[in-house]
Amino acid sequence: MxxxxxxxxxxxxxxxxxxxxxxxxxxxxREAPQAPAGDxxxxxxxxxxxxxxxxxxxxxxxxYESHRRTVDIQYTIEGGEGIEVCxxxxxxxxxxxxxxxxxxxxxxxPPGNSWLHNRAGWFTVLLPGEPHLPQLSAPGHLQVRKVVxxxxxxxxx
Numbered sequence: 001m002x003x004x005x006x007x008x009x010x011x012x013x014x015x016x017x018x019x020x021x022x023x024x025x026x027x028x029x030r031e032a033p034q035a036p037a038g039d040x041x042x043x044x045x046x047x048x049x050x051x052x053x054x055x056x057x058x059x060x061x062x063x064y065e066s067h068r069r070t071v072d073i074q075y076t077i078e079g080g081e082g083i084e085v086c087x088x089x090x091x092x093x094x095x096x097x098x099x100x101x102x103x104x105x106x107x108x109x110p111p112g113n114s115w116l117h118n119r120a121g122w123f124t125v126l127l128p129g130e131p132h133l134p135q136l137s138a139p140g141h142l143q144v145r146k147v148v149x150x151x152x153x154x155x156x157x
Contacts, residue, residue, distance in 0.1 A: 082136030086113035
């Protein structure tokens, strides 16, 4: 997992020189602020930016998820949201893995895991197998407008 300001992505080792990472982050810089809701292709099957807006939830209303074949870059355009993360060892899978959507959900563990405030201008990179609980209420925010960039691991070579 990586959590940082979009302004800092070029200083992170290995990201700027890699064409797939560069495509994703440059899209966030250039297109995200005015991008309409929906999916935007970034140049290949499964490599896309999904723009969305929603009301935030209490922890008990959200669901832990994880991916097997894709990296998520969760970037906040407006507002902010909490994202809880934890080790997969503390979770119990619900057995609902969808091959098509590449998502699996987990039972909500007791509180006390790591919590990130993805505020406007910040991103979080979540690798396959890194469970996360997005959509959480964050101080001062009721809603969020965000982008989730999906990067198929196979594209990262």
